[in-house]
Amino acid sequence: MSDHDFVSGSKPIGIERGEGPYLYSTDGTEYVDAGASFACTPLGHSHPAVVDAVQEQVGELTFVDSSFPVQSREDAYAAFVASTPDGLDQAWFCNSGTEANEAALKFARSATGESKIVAATRSFHGRTMGSLAATWKDAYKKPFEPLAGDVEFVPYGDAAELEAAVDDETAAVILEPIQGEGGINVPPAGYLETAREATDDVGAALVFDEVQTGMGRTGEMWACQNAGVTPDVLTTAKGLGNGLPVGAVAVRDWIADGAASHNATFSGGPVVSAAVHATVSTLVEEEWPAHAAEMGDYLTAELEAALGDEVREVRGDGLLVGIELKRGANRAARDLAMNHQVLALPAGRTVLRLLPPLVIEEADADRLVDALADTIAPEADAKS
16 A cells, blocks of 8 residues: 555646746646645745745754754744734744644643633544544544544534533634635624634633635735634644645733643744745735735636626635535536646535635636636536
8 A cells, every 4th residue: 555545635647846826747737726735835836935945944954853942943933923913922833734723722721721612513623633523524533533522513604603602611612714624614794703702701712723714815914814803822834834834823821821731843843934934924025915815806706707607606705715616626626627727626515715826916817717617617508
């Protein structure tokens, strides 16, 4: 059995290199990476600022554990914390989004002294045992049960159900500001505010999982800023290192002060820290979140005009876009890749997910729209 036997959804396209929003196969074919490789490259592939920072750091110091002060780590922490909403003054680096969410749930339980976790239907928070317990889909969980207990699920977007579930035994509410894997589900106005009020009332922690929504994707550096709601814990990963494996947790002081011991061997390694500093600094200084908002508006408007009644809905925020299809999303993603050299992602059975690098321009957006129209419209016409 090869390593690839464990990988679900492997694609028959060998990738050799990447530049900006494009990937190039081993035969030289150019693809638009409309998924940013699962939102991991907000600055596009091989961004010079990140490449230069990583190359310089790896030549000076590849690794030393986090008990030793290292300038690249200090710089990365400073840039990351400065990018988060006011009040999230302390942070911890790890290796992935699921590890960040594991830490968030641990921190919440130790800081509050309670154990109950309230999560949402259609949520996805990771594949390790703790974050998996707070993930909705049974297909991810069943083979590994029993998982960590005391998790209660409520319908995503239903403020009354959420408010009713949060009680004096609640350690945390964990939510994605916009659900990613669950289908690019945007909550109704006021939903995140209700979560904030409900957790405040009982002294529970509000955790926002911004693994997919963060790093400027929704037009602000963090999606929760669009709603004006600051959590007690913010988790992120994916795009934080522009392709290098790193996650992070930012917390309010009361969480940090009450959190028990937690660490990881590779937390804040010098090389990934250099990538984090370069990525965050470039996103902020060059105002890529604002560009994502502008391009997201353009892409969504063009998609709605081109696809119209041939899809059920186009939804999302910024460059986090979901297209609710009338047929299977996996088939559409395959046809886009094979016939139009566009790499998109499914989010459930019927939602096609677009997460392009924030550096795309109108010409790239037009290419996506044309490819989608050619892929979806003929099928719709054939069934009419």
